[in-house]
Amino acid sequence: MPNPITVTRFAPSPNGPLHLGHAYSAIVAHDLARVANGRFLLRIEDIDGTRSRSDLANAFREDLEWLGLEWEEVAAQSRRLPSYETAARTLKARGLLYPCCCTRAEITATATVTGPEGPVYPGTCKHRNIPEGEPVQWRIDMERALAETGPLEWTDALAGVQQCEAMAAGDIVLVRKEAPASYHLAATLDDAADSVNLVTRGADLFAASHIHRVLQELLGLPVPVWHHHDLLLDASGQKLAKRKNSPSLGDRRIGGQDGRELAEQLRAENFPAGISLGCP
Numbered sequence: 667m668p669n670p671i672t673v674t675r676f677a678p679s680p681n682g683p684l685h686l687g688h689a690y691s692a693i694v695a696h697d698l699a700r701v702a703n704g705r706f707l708l709r710i711e712d713i714d715g716t717r718s719r720s721d722l723a724n725a726f727r728e729d730l731e732w733l734g735l736e737w738e739e740v741a742a743q744s745r746r747l748p749s750y751e752t753a754a755r756t757l758k759a760r761g762l763l764y765p766c767c768c769t770r771a772e773i774t775a776t777a778t779v780t781g782p783e784g785p786v787y788p789g790t791c792k793h794r795n796i797p798e799g800e801p802v803q804w805r806i807d808m809e810r811a812l813a814e815t816g817p818l819e820w821t822d823a824l825a826g827v828q829q830c831e832a833m834a835a836g837d838i839v840l841v842r843k844e845a846p847a848s849y850h851l852a853a854t855l856d857d858a859a860d861s862v863n864l865v866t867r868g869a870d871l872f873a874a875s876h877i878h879r880v881l882q883e884l885l886g887l888p889v890p891v892w893h894h895h896d897l898l899l900d901a902s903g904q905k906l907a908k909r910k911n912s913p914s915l916g917d918r919r920i921g922g923q924d925g926r927e928l929a930e931q932l933r934a935e936n937f938p939a940g941i942s943l944g945c946p
């Protein structure tokens with residue numbers, strides 16, 4: 667059988683302008699697809715309706731064009747809500763999700779363990795009857811999920827084969843109070859729907875891939891290879907963040923900087939003063 671065509675993606679959330687770190691990430695994904703004669707996709711991850719700004723998606727497209735990248739755009743998350751609802755229904759019917767009405771503050775106050783996703787949910791709502799009408803989020807019962815899947819592995823193109831360690835994240839939210847999916851459920855379903863077989867993103871999302879691998883197994887989705895690249899760090903070793911420590915690509919573009927030249931510099935790992943590649 668011929669090897670399937672390589673499909674990579676860049677999946678920014680429109681909750682703040684893109685910065686150099688995003689440019690680097692998009693270029694890595696773009697170039698991995700290009701060398702393999704594959705496809706490079708842009709997916710706008712606007713599942714978080716309260717924080718997403720539609721004007722930013724347009725700015726993202728302008729930024730990518732300015733960098734000299736070519737892409738195929740696939741449906742934004744806000745257009746895929748029914749697929750999230752269907753998956754959540756399936757998981758609920760199998761007893762793999764439970765409702766939870768805890769607030770973030772309650773969890774912070776009661777959690778005793780911190781995992782890769784922050785405080786690990788102590789399971790307060792797992793055996794609790796929640797009053798009718800109370801807004802709930804739905805959490806995965808990770809113990810039960812892992813009992814179903816058994817041990818799993820996944821492969822990072824750079825770091826090699828990984829034993830799946832989703833338990834460390836605990837019972838994370840898959841369906842939010844205000845959205846039919848969390849990032850984890852939405853991105854996993856989207857990558858499968860978009861035939862992405864090389865999930866390219868920053869190393870800050872490495873731990874998320876353990877969770878995504880479990881979801882793939884539970885939902886019978888194809889298993890991609892991942893490529894977690896190092897991040898652009900500022901002079902204090904912090905990753906560049908939206909609105910924080912780096913001018914946006916839009917500022918650079920409007921300021922007259924040459925985007926293609928910048929892309930070449932990023933490819934050559936020739937970063938502006940104070941910026942380096944690493945893992946925070």
Ligand code: GLU
Nearest residue numbers: 677678679711853866867
């Ligand atoms: N939407 C996420 C972000 O902007 C990226 C998710 C991913 O690449 O899986 O941070």
